[in-house]
Amino acid sequence: MASLAAAWIMFTSKQSIVLYGINIDARYYYSSAFKFFAIANLIASIFSVVSLLAAAGILSRNCSDPNKFFCMFLHDLVVMSLILSACAAATAIGFVGRYGNSHIGWMAICDHFARFCDTMTISVALSYVSFVLYLLLTLISATKSRKIQV
Numbered sequence: 001m002a003s004l005a006a007a008w009i010m011f012t013s014k015q016s017i018v019l020y021g022i023n024i025d026a027r028y029y030y031s032s033a034f035k036f037f038a039i040a041n042l043i044a045s046i047f048s049v050v051s052l053l054a055a056a057g058i059l060s061r062n063c064s065d066p067n068k069f070f071c072m073f074l075h076d077l078v079v080m081s082l083i084l085s086a087c088a089a090a091t092a093i094g095f096v097g098r099y100g101n102s103h104i105g106w107m108a109i110c111d112h113f114a115r116f117c118d119t120m121t122i123s124v125a126l127s128y129v130s131f132v133l134y135l136l137l138t139l140i141s142a143t144k145s146r147k148i149q150v
Contacts, residue, residue, distance in 0.1 A: 004041070004042075007041035015115050036086060037086040037090040040085070054072070
């Protein structure tokens, strides 16, 4: 749910301001990092539903096949890595947007687009929650896979 919420917030966030008589928009799809972030969180949400259905259908039958637990481990690991890379990309762009980079000459935009930046921060924070939850799932599935093989 955290990944779905992060993606939904990212997809629906936008802000328009008038600066020096010019209408300027801020939207997630203006940044390739934010697009990757939104799509990665959506993919993680879909994979979470697939994983839930697989766990309910296959693993609930008191199955002790270590290959199935190992497949769940790999699935959790891949989704966790996807979420982490999306979080890293969005955090890097968000940092530049909030604080700028004086060495390169990039100005901070969050003083003009405060609502948009705050919404992006909430979305990234939810995605980090999703990462931590998937990290726990990865550890649990790795432990279950290891216990069966021993």
